[in-house]
Amino acid sequence: MNALETFGLGVRYGQSWAVRDCTLSIEEGHVVALVGSNGAGKTTLLHCAVGLTEATCGTISVLGDLRAGSDEALARVAFVAQDTPLYRHLTVTEMVEVAANLNRSFDLPFATARLRQLDIPAKRRVGKLSGGQQAQLALTLALARHPDLVILDEPLARLDPVARHDVMALVLSMAAEEGISVIFSSHVVSELERVADYLVLMAHGSLQLTGPIDEILASHTVLAGPADDADRVATQCSVVHVEQAARRVQLLVRHDQSVDIPPGWEASPPSLDELVLAYLRDPSVVGRSGPLALAATRAGGTLR
Amino acid sequence: MTTAHAVDPLHVQGANETTGRGALRRLLRVTWLQHRGACLALFALFAVLVAAIVVEWTRADASYVAFVGDGCVGHLDASTCNNEALALGGGIDFQTIGTVLAALPVLVGVFVGAPLVAREIESGTFRFAWTQATSRTPLVVATLGMLAGLVTVLAVVLGLVFGGWYAHLYEVVLSPIYSDWQATLFAATWWMLAAWALMALAIGTLLGTLIARTVAAMATTAGVLVALVVGGRLLLPHLLDVGAHVTRLPGPIGTMAIGAINSPVEGGWPFPVGSWVARSWLTGPHGHVLGIGAIQHVSSELSSRTARTGDRWLSVHHDAFRVAYQPPGHFWMFQGVEGLVVLGIAACCVMATRRLLVRRAAP
Numbered sequence: 131m132n133a134l135e136t137f138g139l140g141v142r143y144g145q146s147w148a149v150r151d152c153t154l155s156i157e158e159g160h161v162v163a164l165v166g167s168n169g170a171g172k173t174t175l176l177h178c179a180v181g182l183t184e185a186t187c188g189t190i191s192v193l194g195d196l197r198a199g200s201d202e203a204l205a206r207v208a209f210v211a212q213d214t215p216l217y218r219h220l221t222v223t224e225m226v227e228v229a230a231n232l233n234r235s236f237d238l239p240f241a242t243a244r245l246r247q248l249d250i251p252a253k254r255r256v257g258k259l260s261g262g263q264q265a266q267l268a269l270t271l272a273l274a275r276h277p278d279l280v281i282l283d284e285p286l287a288r289l290d291p292v293a294r295h296d297v298m299a300l301v302l303s304m305a306a307e308e309g310i311s312v313i314f315s316s317h318v319v320s321e322l323e324r325v326a327d328y329l330v331l332m333a334h335g336s337l338q339l340t341g342p343i344d345e346i347l348a349s350h351t352v353l354a355g356p357a358d359d360a361d362r363v364a365t366q367c368s369v370v371h372v373e374q375a376a377r378r379v380q381l382l383v384r385h386d387q388s389v390d391i392p393p394g395w396e397a398s399p400p401s402l403d404e405l406v407l408a409y410l411r412d413p414s415v416v417g418r419s420g421p422l423a424l425a426a427t428r429a430g431g432t433l434r
Numbered sequence: 435m436t437t438a439h440a441v442d443p444l445h446v447q448g449a450n451e452t453t454g455r456g457a458l459r460r461l462l463r464v465t466w467l468q469h470r471g472a473c474l475a476l477f478a479l480f481a482v483l484v485a486a487i488v489v490e491w492t493r494a495d496a497s498y499v500a501f502v503g504d505g506c507v508g509h510l511d512a513s514t515c516n517n518e519a520l521a522l523g524g525g526i527d528f529q530t531i532g533t534v535l536a537a538l539p540v541l542v543g544v545f546v547g548a549p550l551v552a553r554e555i556e557s558g559t560f561r562f563a564w565t566q567a568t569s570r571t572p573l574v575v576a577t578l579g580m581l582a583g584l585v586t587v588l589a590v591v592l593g594l595v596f597g598g599w600y601a602h603l604y605e606v607v608l609s610p611i612y613s614d615w616q617a618t619l620f621a622a623t624w625w626m627l628a629a630w631a632l633m634a635l636a637i638g639t640l641l642g643t644l645i646a647r648t649v650a651a652m653a654t655t656a657g658v659l660v661a662l663v664v665g666g667r668l669l670l671p672h673l674l675d676v677g678a679h680v681t682r683l684p685g686p687i688g689t690m691a692i693g694a695i696n697s698p699v700e701g702g703w704p705f706p707v708g709s710w711v712a713r714s715w716l717t718g719p720h721g722h723v724l725g726i727g728a729i730q731h732v733s734s735e736l737s738s739r740t741a742r743t744g745d746r747w748l749s750v751h752h753d754a755f756r757v758a759y760q761p762p763g764h765f766w767m768f769q770g771v772e773g774l775v776v777l778g779i780a781a782c783c784v785m786a787t788r789r790l791l792v793r794r795a796a797p
Contacts, residue, residue, distance in 0.1 A: 209561070211558065
């Protein structure tokens, strides 16, 4: 069963497309990192997944064939929105009460215990909590529903490093123990590898790269060699990113099978950070091969 | 999976009830938590208005004792009694309370209806509320329904208390200034107050959903509702000519004018108490309506005659003085028609809101 599936999904606001031609299929049980620069379409995609935004074209379903945003889907999907909007005039207790009353099942002891553990005062108004506490509260309310799919839009943005670590540890432990799927968007590239096992990269509303992280890493290699030999090497593989320093050049290349290391060149596996940053630096990278692509990269730092 | 039960301090009751009554109770609790400020403000306004009416009612009762004690019942023509009658009614700031009651639907629309969805969208909390297991349409419709229930109860009680007050006065003083048909009182019956309050709530909610900005939605709602209230009041006198009874009278009586009258029945007029006189006109020998020149001629002829001789003069000249009036029995018919139209508008607004909500994309 797929946790999230889209086919030709497009969302248009006025004349511009926030998401276009998005075809995606993520099996359940994954912890998915949705990465992309600002305006890449991450939030729009996540809003589509919970029915907050209607698709202009294409289809989107969750947890098998449940229509995104349908009552059946919402009963099994928990969503924590960017900036964790909660009712600021309510106390923490009342906020929990609202969440409990809006859901058919709600694990109150879990919510209570976790909020106590986090030292979040039950009688304090939500608006008086720190940004991190609000994020923790929102996450607690989502997890207390014991959903099959948790969708988190920038959950780490307002958290300090310790809280960030704790939050992701909790999400991961619940994913492992209860087999829930998690999709989260994030700008914190450094922690992706530790947290996620599936990557979706978006740029300008389109999918750039998608798949299990170990497979993605296995299909990319960093080749380092003489700059004057770069054109020749570039004809043989799909170059994603080029970094040139003096007479040496470093190519991040993408390949379907094992790459043949050219004579005089060294090959090394890329780190996930390195790979993601390479794609993020150029949203239009599609990994084309050949001298033209290399020339384009040298000229503007991009491959098109 | 554990379900909600008592755990202090985060105590939640019945979070897992899925039956209709349980679901309703849960939504009722959510509505109260989210909108208790508006509900309490409504209650406060309600309490103030009821208190004002009750205080004035009590004072009027005390005055009535004196009125009866002075033997004024049925003797309003005596100057002393007339003054006492005026004092009985005049001390009561009837118009002020009537005006506040007329403003009640506007207040409901602006402060309860307009922010209902607009505030959710503007503050972003819709991203929380509309992604829970209770999805957006049932949530908003249930919330709207519960607020509508509260507004209806308050409006009905206010209308009944206010109606009881002026009906009481009317019986005591028999003064035409308290005619049910007058715009202030016509709009302040329990039925009309409730209908207008519900329409205002629905219009405010629709505009809030459409505009998605709280202050702008409140301002627009205020403008639309004030226009509707004022328009309704201006339109009412014209509507009260529809389906009126037409009768032939001996001649213009007292100060009764020719043309649009729109006045409650005064002493000496031969209409049932509680009627509303809409207009009058003169007809000629062939039943046609006389023009201004002919009217002036007839008026000058009748001015020097008594009612009896004036009637004879009209008969001889085959002229007739006719009056259109609404009998008291038509009052609730008019109330019913206007109320149903108003409720129809409210229903359309709710349906439009529901449609907008379904189609509404996250901003």
